[in-house]
Amino acid sequence: MTLLSSHLHLFSAVQRRAPPTATTLYHRNKPTTNHTVRFLCSPVVPAVRLDQRLARFVVPATAEDLLYNAGSAVGVLGSGYALVRAFDELTRKNILQQGLSRKLVHILSGLLFLVSWPIFSNSPKARYFAAFVPLVNCLRLLVNGLSLTSDQGLIKSVTREGDPRELLRGPLYYVLILILCALVFWRESPVGVVSLAMMCAGDGIADIVGRRYGSMKIPYNQTKSLAGSMSMFVLGFLVSIGMLYYYSVLGHVQLNWPSTVPRVAFISFVATLVESLPITKVVDDNISVPLATMAVAFFTFHY
Known part of the structure; x- marks a missing residue:
C-alpha cells in the first residue's frame, strides 16, 4: 500500500465514524406549482389541495347570484323612485303641468324598467327579483288607494284629479302588466x-x-x-x-x-x-x- 492510498483510507474511515453536525427538525420542501398548499419550512405532513382548504371561505355561487340580483332590484327600485320624485318636484315648481308630468312618468318609468332587465343575472330566478320592483309599487298604490296612508307626491304624479281611488285603476293595472311581462315573457x-x-x-x-x-x-x-x-x-x-x-x-x-x-x-x-x-x-x-x-x-x- 502506498503512502497516498493509506492516507485516503484513513480519511474515509474518519468520515464514516463522524456524527452529524446538526439535527433536522423540519423537512424542507421545494416550492410547488400545482394546486397544493406547502410551506418552504414545514413539518412533513400530507399535502392538502388548495380548493379543499379554502372551500369554506368561498361564497357559494347561488348566494352570490342572489345578492347580485337583490342589489340590482334595489338599484332599479331606487332609480324609479328618483324618477317619480323628480317629476313631482317639477310639477310642484310649475315647470311641468300635472297632466304632462303624469304621462311622462307613465312613459319613462315603464321603459326604465324594461331597459333594466339585462342588468339582472342569467339565472332563471332573476325575473322574480325584477318583478319585485313593480310589486313594491303595486303595494304602494294599494295602501295609498285604500287611504291607509297618504303619499301626496305619488298621488299628484300618477292621478288625473288627485283622487287616491284613481290609484286602484289605471296605475294599478299598469304595474300589474309590468309584473306579468317580467314573469311570463x-x-x-x-x-x-x-x-x-x-x-x-x-x-x-x-x-x-x-x-x-x-x-x-x-x-x-x-x-x-x-x-x-x-x-x-x-x-x-x-x-x-x-x-x-x-x-x-x-x-x-x-x-x-x-x-x-x-x-x-x-x-x-x-x-x-x-x-x-x-x-x-x-x-x-x-x-x-x-x-x-x-x-x-x-x-x-x-x-
Whole structure:
C-alpha cells in the first residue's frame, strides 16, 4: 500500500465514524406549482389541495347570484323612485303641468324598467327579483288607494284629479302588466318587450299629442284624435324596434329583421286600433292595449 492510498483510507474511515453536525427538525420542501398548499419550512405532513382548504371561505355561487340580483332590484327600485320624485318636484315648481308630468312618468318609468332587465343575472330566478320592483309599487298604490296612508307626491304624479281611488285603476293595472311581462315573457321573448313598449311609449304619447293637437277626432270615438293615434303608432313602432334591437345586441333575442319590422308594424297598428276604440269606460287602456299586443305579438312571432 502506498503512502497516498493509506492516507485516503484513513480519511474515509474518519468520515464514516463522524456524527452529524446538526439535527433536522423540519423537512424542507421545494416550492410547488400545482394546486397544493406547502410551506418552504414545514413539518412533513400530507399535502392538502388548495380548493379543499379554502372551500369554506368561498361564497357559494347561488348566494352570490342572489345578492347580485337583490342589489340590482334595489338599484332599479331606487332609480324609479328618483324618477317619480323628480317629476313631482317639477310639477310642484310649475315647470311641468300635472297632466304632462303624469304621462311622462307613465312613459319613462315603464321603459326604465324594461331597459333594466339585462342588468339582472342569467339565472332563471332573476325575473322574480325584477318583478319585485313593480310589486313594491303595486303595494304602494294599494295602501295609498285604500287611504291607509297618504303619499301626496305619488298621488299628484300618477292621478288625473288627485283622487287616491284613481290609484286602484289605471296605475294599478299598469304595474300589474309590468309584473306579468317580467314573469311570463322576460327578456328571451319579443312579446313582452313589444307589449311594454306599446303600453308605455305608444299609449303615453297618444294622450300627450292628442290633448295638444287633437282637433280632428276619430269618427267612431270623439274622445280620441287622429293625431294621437298616429303618434301612438309611430312612436310605439319606433320604441318597439329600438328595444328589440337593444335586446338583440345584448344577445337575449335573435331576430330576422326583414320579417321582424313588418310584424312589429302590424302589431303597432292593432294596438293603436284597440286604443282608439270607445271602450275606455269598460276596459282601461292599461289593460286593453298590452293584452291585445301580447295576443297579436304571440301569434305573429310564433307563426
